[in-house]
Amino acid sequence: MELFLSQILNGLAIGQVYALIALGFSLVFGVANIINFAQGALFMLGAFIAYSAIAWFGLPLVPAAAVSVVIVAILGLLLERIALRPLIGAPYVAPFLSTLAISTIIDQSAEIVWSPESQPFPASISSTTFFIGNAYITVTDLVIFGFGAAATVALTLFVSFTWTGRALRATAQDASAAAQLGIRTDVMRQIAFGLAGALGALSGILVALYFQSVFPQMGIPFGLKGFAAALLGGLASIPGAVVGGLLLGIGETLASAYVGDSYRDAIAFTLLLLMLLVRPNGLLGGGRLDALGGAGAAAGAMPTTSLLASSSSQQSALRAYYLPPWGFLAVGAAFALVPLVVSSTYVLQALIYGFIFALLSASTSLVSGSVGILSIGQAAFFGVGAYAVGVFARPYGLPADATLAIAIGLTALVAVVAAIPLLKLTGHTAALGTLAIGQIGFLVFLNWVSVTRGPMGILNIPHPVLELLGGLRFATTEQKYWLVLGFAAVALVIAERYVSSPIGRVWRAIREDRLAALAAGLPVRRYILLAFAVSGALAGLAGGLFAYVQQVVSPESFTVETSILVLTMAVLGGLGNLTGAALAGFALAILPEFLRGFAEWRMIVYGLLLLVALRVRPQGLLGAR
Amino acid sequence: MTGEAIVVDNVSRVFGGLKAVDGASLKLARGETVAIVGPNGAGKSTLIQLISGVDRADSGTIHVDGVRTDHLPPDRIARLGVGRSFQTSRVFPALTVWDSVLVGVQAGLIETRSGRLIDPVTESAGALLGLPFWRRRVAAQEAAAEAALKLFGDRLWPRRDQPALGLSYANRRRLEIARLLAAEPRYLLLDEPSAGMNPTETEELTHLILDLRRTHPDMGILVIEHKLSMVRRIADRVVVLNQGRVLIEDKPDHALDHPEVVEAYLGRARSGANFQDAHHG
Known part of the structure; x- marks a missing residue:
């Protein structure tokens, strides 16, 4: 029972981090109606830039984190500018593949800059442990949970009460209507990507603190978990992302405690698949449109994956060149001669x-x-x-x-x-x-x-x-x-x-x-x-x-x-x-x-x-x- | 509930607090043409969504030729012989006109006479090896597809190798109807087939439906239509829907000139009460 309670407390901390990653997905999905595959890469960069600021430039943790958050937020803006803006009106599937390409480029560059190995994170919070009855919680957990919760509350207040936040929500509900009312929807897209970058960086740093290590391949698994959390909550809702993140965190911590740590991620991803099977609209998806996303997003409505269909439909280049089935045999026969020469x-x-x-x-x-x-x-x-x-x-x-x-x-x-x-x-x-x-x-x-x-x-x-x-x-x-x-x-x-x-x-x-x-x-x-x-x-x-x-x-x-x-x-x-x-x-x-x-x-x-x-x-x- | 007909009995569908369809009943027998008219939001399209299984009724029953269908998936209902078009015509954008119509006959290709589906392994073997039994089936389906395209004269047949996304608005509607007809449905449900068509094209469509009634005397046709002049010419019966309920069901002239109908449509009674086309949005 004590172990169980400790695991729950522990799960809440990591779950809060997943919620932050999830919020990055939700913001971008709501405003731009795409799933930003590079969210995980931004997360990883957040952790590594903070790492470098501490390890190479000797900054204390807090300024290092601030530098990292600012830089990654700017990178988020650049991502929108380079990978997505040119693709407006392109086939629906293009922006997703574009963020996939960016993610690959960032991940691989990180392996070259920081080496593919895992590195210890050079900062930690005191390892004091509190006991509540027999259950325990560390200060690290508390700090992570506190920061994550504070960021979530700040974001909620921002989208709920500021003018920019309202404009963001309006863009998410109906971009063309928002544009008609004079909202610069392109700026809103940039803000969403910038915020997603900042959230990604913050969550990356918190994860680095939690696991005390950073590695260039951390982007994809954590990005996927953030996505799972977002989906669990309904993909386009801020409270949904938080609930999804916390549930995922608790579920995964319990599973790793009782089934084995090596299956921690496998369990998280299996949960994701089960979720897709049973309730693709998420736990809070469907009826509730609390924050972002509009009706289309709540229904998980997704554009076609056709490379030919797009919002500016009339693609003329439909010519495709391909071999008839026997052509592969002919090519194969030609290649069969190669070893002779x-x-x-x-x-x-x-x-x-x-x-x-x-x-x-x-x-x-x-x-x-x-x-x-x-x-x-x-x-x-x-x-x-x-x-x-x-x-x-x-x-x-x-x-x-x-x-x-x-x-x-x-x-x-x-x-x-x-x-x-x-x-x-x-x-x-x-x-x-x-x-x-x-x-x-x-x-x-x-x-x-x-x-x-x-x-x-x-x-x-x-x-x-x-x-x-x-x-x-x-x-x-x-x-x-x-x-x-x-x-x-x-x-x-x-x-x-x-x-x-x-x-x-x-x-x-x-x-x-x-x-x-x-x-x-x-x-x-x-x-x-x-x-x-x-x-x-x-x-x-x-x-x-x-x-x-x-x-x-x-x-x-x-x-x-x-x-x-x-x-x-x-x-x-x-x-x-x-x-x-x-x-x-x-x-x-x-x-x-x-x-x-x-x-x-x-x-x-x-x-x-x-x-x-x-x-x-x-x-x-x-x-x- | 037997007999060769689509029977909709006391069906309701609620979206949030809005009753889109509110206890509507209607019958479409084979061989008759029924038009559904009514102002926007009357629940006309929702009714077709429910009959075709794309949406689920909250209460009430729907039978097709005696088979209860209100909880069957849309593909099953389609294979019972119910072909439907969509309000915004749904063609397969990147497929050519010819391929689109062949998709329409594919279900017939893999269905046996007893209504069972051929299993994927047999289907794969037939398709990959070009076995004689399979080729005969394919040839029959291709003939049906060709006949369906040629129903539209030179509108579609010369364009059969073009992708559907390059077609004009009216031709997309025609393609959708051709795809439905190629499958030789027992019932044809058309959701505003003349929307976006000019008077000449509407006239052509009217003739097509009149021709269909002659060439397919066993087919039941349900049409949602705002162009009342067309409704008067093609329909045996008119069902007027208002706020999800059946307001009146009668012969076209009686139904359309009924004062309540005129009021429901135009919001006020009109002297003469013989209005022609009502264009709503």
Whole structure:
């Protein structure tokens, strides 16, 4: 009981921090109707700038925090200016992808500036502990809770009683009506982003104080938790964000106390998915429009993910270039000749990764483009396929035909189950659901030690043997090259057949207008699940082949970075266009192999590429379909 | 509640404190054309939302050909043969005209004669391998789609490879109706089909509906329409809704010239009481 009470008190403190992150999401969602994926990155920067101010310039905690909050607020303004303002009137999905690109650029830059390692936070509050009966609470908890609560109250007073706050709310309710009344809605957007930056920084510093450490990858998990808290409360309501944050904090602290600390995040993300499944409008969503967001926001109404539909609809560039299904076989046949001329195993190895990522990128394009559910969790499916081979190949001595079949089937199944919470969602919310799936996948790979062997990974995966081809063994690089190429080509033929068939047409119809598809008598959910099954099967095959090529499977291959990378590939190739996805996946995967010193900068360059592409060619290289 | 008809019985729908539909009852038999008229906010569109399952009634029952539908999902109701258009026409913007109409016949493609859906594995096999049984089904559906597009003369058929988002307002409405007709529905629910159409286009639409009545004598048609001159020509019966209730249900001339109706529509009685088109917003 004492432990229980202590955990609740402890949970309230961290929950208050989640509430602050959630408020950043809510403000921006209310005013600009987008989910700012970079909120987590701003949060991380807040922590690191405060860290640097203390560790490098010797500032005391409070001035360091103030400096950090101001700088990040300005960065929030810049984010709106650089990543979003140019995209007004662009396809609805572009701003979200744009904040995703910015987030990647910030996260990766932070790894270069501050190193990818975790650093101890150089300031702390007294570690005095109070006892209430037998339950305890630390001064740190109290300070964090106090600051968080004060910031929340200040924000509530600001939006409720100041002129600017009213203008913000008016913009959130109806931007065009607010503009008619003379409110500078563009300034309101900037204010919302600036405030979101300030809240992000403040929460980052409080988290650094709470956990006494900072690391560049902290943005995405905490950003996602903040989003979960915002969604729990109804996405567009200030009291909702606070309630959601506190509930999440308490739930997660209790879970980590009773289930185990390594599952802390997995539990938070599972809660998010359950929430999406049961009450996508949040606990306080629906009827109550207390603060921000208006009716559309309360209903969680989200624009279509079509890359062609936009507020300034008449996009003329509808031309898409793509191969017919047999075209993939033809290209595959041409590539099959390469080992006859090129003997460098280095080059062949690079090409093998190119094929695997072509497959993975196509699998992402299928759900993200054709069905319009942006997937930021594809790495989880990739990983399931890889671990299936890792687990079944040596211990059970199964041949590659069997292990790959298991990889394909199991991943398709996992993808279908994972997609169930996403069925009611559209637009940005669905995308964050897939991000949660990706995170859960990674945490399972990392923590389910009895099966995955945790961070160590599974070593010594044997060379693949195809029993159906009379026990044919693929041991050399050339042999594996042909194996991967053959499987990738055939899988792409099947995927392209799907996309070109009436089934693919239904997928696109669901993306364009889900309600109209329902009214046409189509079992929409079934078709979405089928898409996830096909996409999962492709990703599982890619993972299985990857395991055989690497001969090692370990969690770091399946991080959110991989998911973002393949989504970037899919967008650059042209969402829904498998030829484009395969081409972009192939090209972006082999590029770093041939550019020395590029690896570190790779994600930054791709992030910039995505940012530029969204401005000049949102339909991608070969055109979205 | 049997018989071939859509039967709406004492249905209500409340939004917050507002009773959008308040105990409305109505019947649409196969082969008849019924028009719903009434001022804005009378609950006309809500009624179509409820019949098609896009929205749920708070009370009352709805049957389609004897099957109770008021808690079925919209796709199930559509597969019972209820095709509906939307007030702001919903086309699939990035799909071509041809693809849009094919989406309309897809449900027929995957439904067996007994009304069951073909399972996804069989559907995938049929679609991917191009099996003969599947090809025959596809060919039949494509023929239906082509026929539906050609109902609109040269309005849609020559534009079949254009994306729907490039179509004019009137053509989008036509495309939506073509998509519905391609599925060969038993009941057609049209929500203000002539909205945004000029007099020539409205005349064309009137003729189309009159033609449909001739070529599809078994189809029940429910039309929400503000253009009363059109209503007089196409409808067998007129249901006048006001504040969510059925005010009057009668033959067009009787219903539309009824003093209460005139008052509900225009807010005051008018001498002569023979007004033509009422344009509300």
